[in-house]
Amino acid sequence: MSDKVLLDYGSGGRASQRLISQLFLGHFGNDELNRLNDAAELSMSGRLAMSTDSFTVDPIFFPGGNIGSLAVHGTVNDVAMMGAIPRYMTCGYIIEEGLPMDDLEKIVEAMGEAVRHAGVSIVSGDTKVVPKGAVDKIFINTTGVGDIIVDPAPSGDAARSGDAVLISGTIGDHGLTILGTREGLEFEADVQSDSAALNHLLVKMVQELPEVHVMRDPTRGGLATTLNEITISSNVCCELQENDIPVRPEVKGGCSILGLDPLYLANEGKFICILPEEHAEKALEIMRADPLGQDACRIGTMTDANPGKVVLVTQLGGKRLLGMLEGEQLPRIC
Amino acid sequence: MSDKVLLDYGSGGRASQRLISQLFLGHFGNDELNRLNDAAELSMSGRLAMSTDSFTVDPIFFPGGNIGSLAVHGTVNDVAMMGAIPRYMTCGYIIEEGLPMDDLEKIVEAMGEAVRHAGVSIVSGDTKVVPKGAVDKIFINTTGVGDIIVDPAPSGDAARSGDAVLISGTIGDHGLTILGTREGLEFEADVQSDSAALNHLLVKMVQELPEVHVMRDPTRGGLATTLNEITISSNVCCELQENDIPVRPEVKGGCSILGLDPLYLANEGKFICILPEEHAEKALEIMRADPLGQDACRIGTMTDANPGKVVLVTQLGGKRLLGMLEGEQLPRIC
Known part of the structure; x- marks a missing residue:
């Protein structure tokens, strides 16, 4: 692969396949993701928590993390705030043409570490590469689901006087x-x-x-x-x-x-x-x-x-x- | 509200609240979204399909639709391709500062129509506004979940000779x-x-x-x-x-x-x-x-x-x- 992210890598074609198999599957691979269907098949039951967040942080690398680890933590936390065990996550990348491949790899590696630490699986994803100038470096969306384990779930409208x-x-x-x-x-x-x-x-x-x-x-x-x-x-x-x-x-x-x-x-x-x-x-x-x-x-x-x-x-x-x-x-x- | 999208609208503060309550809840409102928790609480069970897509289409308005309707259709379809009834969707906006508010409203309106037509509820969302030049107009991520109703689910690896x-x-x-x-x-x-x-x-x-x-x-x-x-x-x-x-x-x-x-x-x-x-x-x-x-x-x-x-x-x-x-x-x- 090139040392910069090319438009081709977001084409949905052969170059995309290489990016997915060589980079994403290497860091995130699990049985469901490896099937590369349009959607993942999950087994869950009962009351679920679901949350989404898009990450646009600037700079993308900072002391204590990068946009990749942040994207995992943010969504894992939002799901868990509902009294839920986060289980599965999707991941959508929007990458600017020309982003150094090393940067992308560092970000993906950090996401892989973060999901393993959190005990969550990335089960479906999407990668878009847009022409230079159409996005600033890289934005990441993560969406997570988890099993709610308390009833009622904690909720922003549940605070009471005296708490x-x-x-x-x-x-x-x-x-x-x-x-x-x-x-x-x-x-x-x-x-x-x-x-x-x-x-x-x-x-x-x-x-x-x-x-x-x-x-x-x-x-x-x-x-x-x-x-x-x-x-x-x-x-x-x-x-x-x-x-x-x-x-x-x-x-x-x-x-x-x-x-x-x-x-x-x-x-x-x-x-x-x-x-x-x-x-x-x-x-x-x-x-x-x-x-x-x-x-x-x-x-x-x-x-x-x-x-x-x-x-x-x-x-x-x-x-x-x-x-x-x-x-x-x-x-x-x- | 201003006639252009301001950075304030993505702040997470009062201006964000106004955008959410006046625009998004007006077009998407449902009991779960209206609670405005960090995550939605859903009731589902069994085998679920989950899929994500980020939409970066250029131009954002085109004959036959716009980026909003496309973002709903794309994810609804990916979920349904698994033999699933799409049920819930999340929606993450990344908006360029200065986007005409009329354009945003047209996009949100089209999404509202599209989810109603598909029978899907938008249950959680996220809005980021980034400084002018950091994104080209508007990108939208949607992630959907649905109930798989056949076993086995249709899958890309299930084609057989003679089909x-x-x-x-x-x-x-x-x-x-x-x-x-x-x-x-x-x-x-x-x-x-x-x-x-x-x-x-x-x-x-x-x-x-x-x-x-x-x-x-x-x-x-x-x-x-x-x-x-x-x-x-x-x-x-x-x-x-x-x-x-x-x-x-x-x-x-x-x-x-x-x-x-x-x-x-x-x-x-x-x-x-x-x-x-x-x-x-x-x-x-x-x-x-x-x-x-x-x-x-x-x-x-x-x-x-x-x-x-x-x-x-x-x-x-x-x-x-x-x-x-x-x-x-x-x-x-x-």
């Missing part, structure tokens, strides 16, 4: 990393994307605590926007304690320099967990027993004071309304 | 339409894309004739490439009668002018049906009873002469090997 609000770790890492990399800033070595597959931790959580009301990952729009969505859907008020929200000092520093608010920065390996007060300690124990949840902590409480609002109790004891992100703080963050 | 090879109608219409529109050629009024959802016809086919071995839509790479894939997977030889392959005279004419071979042009509303000889007449009856299959005919036979090859018996009685499309004849055809 504890937990976060599985520090916030802002992914957003700051992407923006910093894009702007060519050099951070301390330990600022990197938190991109990770949370499904094993999430499944453990709902298995041990089926009482969980909401699990949601604060991606685009960050913690503040995601909590706004939840308070609106559930018609409750979220009161957050600013002092308790975990942000790495390096992330705080980077945000000050760039004029960013970590509360609105995307995260790709964290989740918000909202559940009845009496189960909060147990939930924190479960989180902290997993490396991906070691910095978990309680950050607030749901109340019925101002339904649909998120209120931040500041370090000085004042109260500040945290609105939803209005517009675009950072395009192409994921 | 009849049928096509549901004329070939080359979509490919010629797209290329002609792109080049600014004016065709006769009746050259237009054949883009259509074939699921109702396909379901009827497998319900009445579960003996069908292969159903496959000859999209990218056209009839010749798709038959090559099947002969390779099934290790049989396909002998086609050139005289019997239906091509509209206008398409023939357009192909001559542009130097294209209709056998290699994409179709978006046709399917190849391969099944035991004794059921061929019945299959043709079923096809012809549906407006989408009214020009159905038999075009060839599977033999064991040259396994993995497609042989065209020409109008003069000669034999010509029809290879797989090697490279890219028409980028961004779907």
Whole structure:
């Protein structure tokens, strides 16, 4: 194969077949994918979770991951937030003619590692190559399905007044990393994307605590926007304690320099967990027993004071309304 | 909302919410989508078909459809080719900043009509808006799931020597339409894309004739490439009668002018049906009873002469090997 991706590789013809057999099957191969039908045949039953996401992150390589691993983590997490075991995934590539083949291989390799780690199979795919200039390098869509193992499934409209609000770790890492990399800033070595597959931790959580009301990952729009969505859907008020929200000092520093608010920065390996007060300690124990949840902590409480609002109790004891992100703080963050 | 798509609309924040509630829910709304969770909760059981496709067609509007209707038809068809009833679909948009809002609305409206006609629900979605120049206008990914209703499901590796090879109608219409529109050629009024959802016809086919071995839509790479894939997977030889392959005279004419071979042009509303000889007449009856299959005919036979090859018996009685499309004849055809 050429050392650059050619239009031919997306033709559906012989060159496409070579790309599929030499690259994709090598990293993703499984019995179902290997059959190369137009659709995969899966065996599932009962209540399924299904979610889709298109990834357009710029740059495509960043500290802590690349667009390939991110595309797997994002969809695995969305499926698992429903109290589901992610099982199968599809993958659609849109590649710009001329992308170095080495870059594509690194991306595909990272996806292969990510799906194996998450225990998910890529069962169907699609590759389009578009002429130079019609897309910026590579965009990836992933769509996942999984088996929901709790009834009712956690849902954004299920938060109740009195519930504890937990976060599985520090916030802002992914957003700051992407923006910093894009702007060519050099951070301390330990600022990197938190991109990770949370499904094993999430499944453990709902298995041990089926009482969980909401699990949601604060991606685009960050913690503040995601909590706004939840308070609106559930018609409750979220009161957050600013002092308790975990942000790495390096992330705080980077945000000050760039004029960013970590509360609105995307995260790709964290989740918000909202559940009845009496189960909060147990939930924190479960989180902290997993490396991906070691910095978990309680950050607030749901109340019925101002339904649909998120209120931040500041370090000085004042109260500040945290609105939803209005517009675009950072395009192409994921 | 603005008359152009702004970066804000893909932010995940308030502007995104407005786009979702005012545009997408208006055209796609259903109980599951309206919940706006990260993933949809579906009830399905047994053997499922799952397929994904990203659509990058250029131009986005063309005679016979637009990128929205095409994105629905393409995935509905891929799922149904597995002998499945398509049920649910996800939809991921990647939109270029500045796309006229009217264009987006026309596309979304066409998708809404197409899913209603196909009997499918869009249950989860994702919208990214990328800066001007990072994508050409709009790309759409759709992923569909459906219930497989026959056992075994039709499959590309199931063709057998002696099977009849049928096509549901004329070939080359979509490919010629797209290329002609792109080049600014004016065709006769009746050259237009054949883009259509074939699921109702396909379901009827497998319900009445579960003996069908292969159903496959000859999209990218056209009839010749798709038959090559099947002969390779099934290790049989396909002998086609050139005289019997239906091509509209206008398409023939357009192909001559542009130097294209209709056998290699994409179709978006046709399917190849391969099944035991004794059921061929019945299959043709079923096809012809549906407006989408009214020009159905038999075009060839599977033999064991040259396994993995497609042989065209020409109008003069000669034999010509029809290879797989090697490279890219028409980028961004779907």
